[in-house]
Amino acid sequence: KTYSQVVTLHQKNASVEKVLRSIEKQTGYHFMYDKQDVSKASAINIEVAGVSLEQALDQAFKDQPLTYKIFQETIVVKKKDEAATVTMANIKVSGTVSDAKGPLPGVSVRIKGSDVGTQTDATGKYTLNVPEKGTLVFSFIGYTTQEVAVGGRTTLDVTLVENPKALSEVVVIGYGTSKRVDLTGSVGSVSGKQLQDRPQTNLEQELSGKIAGVNVSTNSGAPGGATKIRIRGYSSINTNTDPLYVVDGVVWTEGGNSINPNDIETIDVLKDASSTAIYGTRGANGVILVTTKRGKKGGTVSYDSYVAINHMAKELPVLNSKEFMEVEDISYANIKKYDPTGWAAGNYATRDPKLQRTALIGKLFDQNLNPLYDVDWQKATTRTSVSQNHNLAFTGGSDNINYGLFLNYSDDEGIILNSYLKRYNVRLTFDNQIKPWLKVGATLNYNNQDKRTADDGTGGNNIPRMLIEMVPFIPIKYPDGTYGKRTDYPNLEGGDNPVAQANEIESLYKTRVFSGNGYANINILPGLDFRSVLGVTTSANYNPHFQSGLVGGASASQTYSSASIDEANNTYWQWDNYATYNKTFNKVHSLNVVAGYEKTGFQQTGVYASTSNLSDNYYQYYNLGAGSIPGIPKSNYLAYQFESIFGRINYAYDDKYLLTVTGRRDGSSRFGTNVKNGFFPSAAIAWRASQEDFLKNNKTLSDLKFRLSYGLTGNSEIGSYQSLAQINTVNYVFNGAQAIGTQQATIGNEDLSWEKTAEYDLGVSFGLFNNRITVDADAYLKKTKELLLNAPLPETSGFNSVYKNIGRLQNKGIELTINTINVKTNNFTWNSSFNISFLKNKVLQLGASNDDIFLSPTFLSQFNLMRVGLPAGSFYGYKVLGTWGTAEATQAAAFGKLPGDLKIQDTNGDGKITSADKVVLGKSLPDGYGTFSNTFKYKAIDLGVDLQFNYGNQIMNLTRHSGQDRTGQANSYATVLNAWTPTNQNTSIAEDRPAYVYYQTEIYSTKVESGSFIRGRAVTLGYTFPESITKKIKLSRLRIYLQAQNLFVITKYTGYDPEVSTYNNNTAITQGTQGQNNTSNFTQGIQFYDYPKPRTFLFGLNASF
Amino acid sequence: CKKDLVEKDKSQFVKSNYFTTASQARTFVTGIYQKLYMFQNGDAYGESPFITMELFAGHATSLGQSVNNNNVINNRTDAVNPGFEDVWQNSYNAISNANIALANIPGITPFADADKKALLGEAYFLRAFFYYHLVRLYGDVPLITTPVTISSPDLYPSRAATSAVYDQIISDLKAAEASGLPETDATGKVSLGAVRTLLASVYLTTAGYPLQKTANYALAAAEVQPVLSDYSLFDKYDYLHDTPHKNQQELIFQSNYLVGVATNAITQLTVPFNLLVGVYGDHLGAMIPTNAFVASYEAGDLRTQERQFYFSSYPQNGNPSVILQFGEHALYKYFHVESALGNGQCDENWTFLRLPEAQLIYAEATNEVSGPTADAYTQINKIRARAKLAPLAGLTKDQFRAAIWKERYHELAYENKAYFDIQRTHQIYDVINNTFGDATTTKNEQNVTMKAQYYLWPIPQREISTNSKLTQNTGW
Known part of the structure; x- marks a missing residue:
């Protein structure tokens, strides 16, 4: 990023040193030179504006006896002829290495181009045999590596400069960049290199665990599986709480899956409101700024690739054929207990399992009524899959022009048969310094994703559900080739076996995203730049679906075949114009001002067509x-559309006291005519205490900064037209033909506006022992008011709800990141990174009268509770105390229950169980989560161990309804073997009986499980080939690595994986109003049969030349 | 800038640019009809309003998985049962759209007066139809007759007295009656016959509990009399649920379905549990008549013969050599043969009003006014004749009343009439003893005695929570 910084010099008859100082100031680079060399140079005349560093230096040294070399952030200036002479006699060199504060122990001293080296002792001294014309490399963590030519000297004292990297690390903020040290807000960053270490198929998964306060849940094991990112909790109930993605300055509307992670140079996440307020109505959920890789001077080709093997991480115990039949027999026999009247009347005689089985002798049972088949459906429907990912990048450039071409192919196979995600991505970047005052550049990106899912349709008999519920004694296929179906056995409910579904149902999601953006940067005056950016993203979403006639009913028939095509085309455009002014007054007042105008628009057209009863399966969805x-x-x-003006002032005094003020005025077409425009201000201050004289020379405390910020941001993600009284079309039938009708669908609210989130953030960061230990801590308080609440209306109005600005929500939390360098020797380093985020969410106000609101999903009853005083997304239902025992028959009878029935807590003690007895059973939000990563390096070997943890949340395991509460009409979890019997009364699983007789099922405490876990997320073992080998094969870098992902999960949760949510609406392609009325953000941890998670072993390769 | 920030919804109208043409008015009224589908709303558990209403009458079992259905049958349901909200919400949605139609259509020009009046007549009928369901199911209900906006006082209404709601219903139906609608309509729209039958039903109901305006018996008889000659009974019971006879002859008012446009799950819900009698994906057994009810028909009643109103065996779908024995009587009345043997997409119409009800209203109302008249006997005996039963004669007023009530049960069985009959008569049909008994002290054949609170449904809990002005019905 620093390469892109431009230099402006207007100097006449200046000394070299003056020119270099001026460049230092502008770029953050540091120069090293020998004063003697420089003193021989003549005066410099230079007149350049907005040029690259290299250009500026080339120009400055054009007629001078000097040359330069750039090492990271340091530029070494030397005499032009120095490199030419080399002889090889060894001499003994000794000296002292120190920094500004005195001698430095433990500094690595190495002869350049070899592995020979030593370390300084406790007094900073070293001795080493060196070729007379050799060069010594001095390196120490936290300091700039220095190379010093021996030049025949036997004593070489070196003063190391504190690593300017920590000081000059540049982070991307909205409409500009800032040095990290100058930040007043809370911004987390991830570098491309960190991303490369643990490759994932999408950006969200890459971000997982990298930044405190950024919670990424991977809620499905499906390829590219549904991820949910929440930055600092949930600041909204009904509107979108996804963060805003901005890629290279342009808002990204196509989701993280459409970005190739390998193209990413850095990700910067704006967390607090002072950072996000410049994004106005779209900043409330945090902003993820993605900077992609671009071309570089010189030429590089790199190839990064991996092959992964995935297999199911956990199989859940279900009944086998014999157990299923036993349970079925017990259930049938229990009918006479639970429905004595019906039993006596003979109502159930025809349902005797023995009778059913006898009729199926030869097909499913043998002569002794033993099952012919015993299928493990989880095994039968899953596979060990192979995924691969290849990235090929070409970058190059000269002084004024650079380009990059980045190619990606990835094929991620799911562990459920036939599911996959394939991606092709091509990106071309181009930057040209046309004139000293004009730079232009462009990026073109084409992304192609093809996905086949296997878990559409939560609630129905989809594949994940049938992994558990398909009965084992029905085969995948009969000897005649027809699929086994659940209805082949009379007592069972409909539903196709999961292998048949995986083969015969094709749900495809094909997305083509074409995006491009171009910019022009004009240097108007020294320090004043004007930038114009135009970005356009179009996407074509083609989602066909086909179900053959071999599934869908009791027997194969074209009646059940169907096909549909859902298509949507999106166009987003954004035009930014802004000016940046940068100036330092009197050496201590530095000022950076940004002001600009932005206009954006989005349009979607969609079309859907469907048919059924295909004359032949051959046609699929093609006809x-x-x-x-x-x-x-x-x-x-x-x-x-949005129309906005924005501005920011950064002021720093003496690099100690920092102030940022931002503001944005946003207008949006989404809101009511009465309130189209809003203003979002923020302010932040920071104090770099370590720059104060009383701390400057402190050897322990190397860095200390305090930050305090406040800001106001908005959220406008309610879809379009919500403020209007819409008249929608419906269909009715007159005279045996379609008749179009219309109905008023929404009540209309012309006062509808954005929700407002006010956030306070207090941060402290410090470094100890030359930043060997760095700590970053933030505490925040976020209050969202005027929630865009889909507030319930009395249904007497004819409407169910209306988007209203009502209600308040609060999130508060603490984020802590600790990075340590535990061991640092020549051959071995051990770094640790630990982050933890504590989060507390509370509903402060709801609707006009603070009544409870229940969010979707509604399953069995409304259980997803929003209640004032509780965390949003609390679970609400009955507490199960166990089962009624035979000794408690009388007490059970008072509740109309029998021994063997569930004993429900009569909370209000009124002697009956009603909805008034429901209690809060848990919450979906964790108390805390984080990551603990360790990286070990021994010579060329690196080992990374990533642990992820999460605690304090609950999971609503709804599968216990159909997998445990009822038996006999689908397969059940093996837990039903522990059901109540007269000899097994100490259980909370009711006595088995067929679902059709009278079973108990509700939202019970027994469905709520702890969601705490520790995951061995990734263990990576890498080997970087030494230069001696890579040089021989003309490579500049070669690394291979092995990685295990999701190696283990320590949890009490009984399902596949505690990071789960099956109500994601992740397959909906329309971004706007459709369906959004009924969705909520609080579906995390609510599970009704999920795509199992894989454990992945991966072999990867990074090469470049 | 403000103008720039307006985006038009090109795919849907908004209220401010609608109601400009006669055709838009017609379309909007058609939209109200669409809410008639709510009675078939449902889920895989079989919790559908047309079933819930029948379970309240006590003569059906539900073999499916629905816990809510079982709770209704056993008198232990409560105000959070989603079925109660389903009916409430959809009825008021229909009423809201009717109010919008009635408020906006009169101002549309050009619009031929006669056509406009007839169209408004349909809207009046539909508003009355939904209020009639609301007032019977929930008692005192908010009475809203103008469009509600976000700022109107009607947004948070109080409950209106039952009598006031009935006054509005009668007034609406009289307006519909005077709107120039055709006597009959074979396309599925509201006809004059439908208006009269519904109004007669309203009169009959208001003559009973809770209003007991006995003067309305005479109004009921007079209102329904023209209907008796405008419509005629089918020769075959099959025609009640097949495709060619939709909206014909004895069918006065139905909701209309068509494969490809709107289908329902009536058959899937009413066939025996998990027995493959049709090509359907599910066989839910959510409403199965009790054996005692089927046994309560007179001997020789054609309607109890196999595949008339009921059936107890059927060839297995795809394997017709196997005859499935149900071990119970399922409702052949709702068995849609075309879809069961065809594509599995059921589009049979749902019947709200048909001639036998008009005939029985006439007979009952006449009997209350003047005892068993010859005309009254004629009407009930037409129904009995079709069922191959001997004509009734020589009954006392009380005997005749009981005979009519029984006939209502037997002819209109499972057509969502029985629960309303219990409400207005406070009697239940004791099918085992073939007598009528006090509704809250007489056990039904499932061993359940109706609690007094079950005369009404509860106001949906969600509605009570949202609108503090609403009170709950007694006992709930």
């Missing part, structure tokens, strides 16, 4: 005309 019962075609349109 919807081949279906005899077409559905009514649909199409939709939506658009929105």
Whole structure:
């Protein structure tokens, strides 16, 4: 990033030193030179504006006897002829290495181009045999590495300069960059290198665990599986709480899956409101700024790739054939206990399992009524899959022009049969310094994703559900080749076996994203730049679906075949114009001002067509005309736009006292005519205490900074047209033909506006022992008011709810990041990184009268509770105390229950169980989460161990409803073997009985499980080939690595994986109003049969030349 | 800048740019009809309003997995049962759209007066139809007759007295009656016959509990009389649930379905649990008549013969040599043969009003006014004749009343009439003893005695929580 910094010099008859100082100031680079060399140079005349560093130096040294070399952030200036002479006689060199505060022990001293070296002792002294014309490399953590030519000297004292990297690390902030040390807000960053170490298929997964306060949940094991990112909790109930993605300055509307992670140079996450307020109505959920790789001077080709093997990490115990039949027999026999009247009347005689089985002798059972099959459906439907990912990058450039070409192919195979995610990505970047005052550049990106899912349709008999519920005594296929179906056995409910579904149902999601952006940067005056950026993203989403006639009913028939195509085309454009002014007055007042104007627009057109009863499966979705019962075609349109002005002032006094003030005025078409425009201000101050004289020479405390910020941000993600009283079309039938009707669908609210989040952030960061230990801590308090609440309306109005600005929500938390360098020797280093985020969420106010609101999903009953005083997304239901024992028959009878039935807590003690007895059973938000990473390096070997943890949340395991509460009409969890029997009364699983007789099922405390876990997320073992080998094969770098992902999970949760949510609406492609009315953000941890997670072993390669 | 920030929704109208043409008015009224589908709303558990209403009457079992259905049958349901909200929400949504239609259509020009009046007549009928369901199911309900906006006082209404709601219903139906609608309508729209039958039903109901305006018996008889000659009974019971006879002859008012446009799960819900009698994906057994109810028909009643109103065996789908024995009587009345043997997409119409109800309203109302008249006997005996039963004669007023009530149970069985009959008569049909008994002290054949609170449904809990002005019905 620092390479992109430009230099402006207007100097006449200046000394070299003056020119170099001026460059230092502008770029943050530091110069090293021998005063003698420089003194021989003549005066410099230079007149350049907005040019690259190299250009400026080339120009400055054009007629001088000097040359330069750039090492990271240090530029060494030398005499032009120095490198030419080399002889090889060894001499003994000794000396002292010190820094500004005195001698430095433990500094590595190495002869350049060899592995020969030593370390300084406790007094900073060293001795080493060196070739007379050799060069010594002095390196120490926290300091700039120095190279010093021996030049025949036997005593070489070196003063190391504190690593300017820590000081000059540049982070991307909205509409500009800032040095990390100058930050007043809370910004977390991840470098591309960190991303490369643990490759993932998408950006969100890459971010997982990297930054405190950024919670990434991977909620499905499906390829590219549903991820959910929450930055500092949930600041909204009904509107989107996804962070805003900005890629290279342009808002990204196509989601993290459409970005190739390997193209990322850095990710910067703006967390506090002082940082995000410059994004106004879209900043409330945090902003993720992605900077992609670009071309560089010189030429590099790099190839990064991996091959991964995935297999199911955990299989859940279910009943086998014999156990299923036993449970079925017990259940049937229990009918006479639970429905004595019906039993006596003979109502159930025809349902006797023995009778059913006898009728199926030869097909499913042998002569002794033993099952012919015993299928492990979890095994049968999953596979050990192989994934691969290849990235090829070409970068190059000369002084004024650079380019980059980045190619990616990835094929991620899911562990459920036939599911996959394939991606092709091509990106071309180009930057040109046309004139000293004008730089232009462009990026073109094409992304192609093809996905086949296996877990669409939560709630139905989809594949993940049937992994558990398909009965084991029905085969995948019969000898005649037809699929086994659950209805082949009379007592069972409908549903196709999961292998049949995986083969015969194709749910495809094909996305083509084409995006491009171009910029022009004009240097108007010294320090004043104007930048114009135009970005356009278009996406074509083509989602066909086909179900063959071999599934869907009790027997194969074209009746069940269907096909549909859901298509949406999105166009987003953004035009930014802003000016940046940068100046330092009187050496101590530095000022950076940004002011600009932005206009954005989005448009979507969609079309949907479907048919069923295809004349032949051959046609799939390619010829919807081949279906005899077409559905009514649909199409939709939506658009929105924003118009904004924004500005920011950064002021620093003497690099000690920092002040940032920002403001943005946003107008959005989404809001009511009465309130289209809003203003979002923020302010922040910071104090770099370590710059104060009384701390400057402190050897322990190497860095100390305090930050305090306040800001106001908004959230406008309610979809378009929500403020209007919409008249929607519906279908009715007159005279045996379709008749179009219309209904008013929304009540309309012309006062609808954005929700406002006010956030306070207090941060402290410090470094100890030359930053061997760095600590970053933030405490924040975030209050969202005027929530865009989908507030319930009395249904007497004709409407169910309305988007209203009502209600308040609070998030507060502490984030802590500790990075340590535990061991640092020549051959071995051990670094640790630990982050933890504590989060507390509370509903402060809801609606007009603070009544409870229940969010979707509704399953069995409304359980997803929003209640004032509680964390949002609390679980609400009955507490199960166990089962009624035979000794408690009388007490049970008072509740209309029998021994063997569940004993529900009569909370209000009124002698009956009603909805008034429900209690809060848990919450979906964790108390804390974080990551503990360790990196070990021994010579060329590196080992990384990443642990992820999460605690204090609960999971609503709804699968206990159909997998445990009922038996006999689908397969059950093996837990039902522990059901109540007269001899097994100490259980909370009710006595087995068929679901059709009268079973108990509700939202019970027994469905709520702890969601705490520790995950061995990634263990990586890498080897970087030494230069001696890579040089021979003309490579500049070669690293291979082995990695295990999701190696283990320590948890009490009984499902596949505690990071789970099956109500994601992740397959909905329309971004706007459709369906959004009924969604909420609080579906995390609510599970009804999920795609199992894989454990992945990966072999990777990074090479460049 | 402000103008720039407006985005038009090109795919949907908004209220401010609608109601400009006669065709938009027609379309909007058609939209109200669409809410008639709510009675078939449902889920895989079989919790559908047309079933819930029948379970309240006590003569059906539910073999499916629905816990809520079982709770209704056993008198232990409560105000959070989602079925109660389903009916409430959809009825008021229909009423809201009717209010919008009635408020906005009159101002549309050009619009031929006669057409406009007839269209408004449909809207009046539909508003009355939904209020009639609301007032019977929930008692005192908020009475809203104008469009509600976010700022209107009607947004948080109080409950209106039952009598006031009935006054509005009667007034709406009279407006519909005078709107120039055709006597009959075979396309599925509201006809004059439908208006009269519904109004007669309203009169009959208001003559009973809770209002007991006995003067309305005479109004009921007079209102329904023209209907008796405008419509005629089918020869075959099959025609009640097949495709060719939709909206014909004895069918006065139905909700209309069509494969490809709107289908329902009536058959899937009413066939025996998990027995493959049709090509359907599910066989839910959510409403199965009790054996005692089927046994309560007179001997020789054609309606109890196999595949008339009921059936107890059927060839297995895809394997017709196997005859499935149900071990119970399922409702052949709702068995849609076309879809069961065809594509599995059921589009049978749901019947709200048909001639036998009009005939029985006439007979009952006449009997209350003047005892068993010859005309009254004629009407009930037409129904009995079709069922191959001997004509009734020589009954006392009380005997005749009981005979009519029984006929209502037997002819209109599982058509969502029985629960409303219990409400207005406070009697239940004791099918085992073939007598009528006090509703809250007489056990039904499932061993359940109705609690007094079950005369009404509860106001949905969600609604009570959202609107503090609402009170709950007694006992709930």
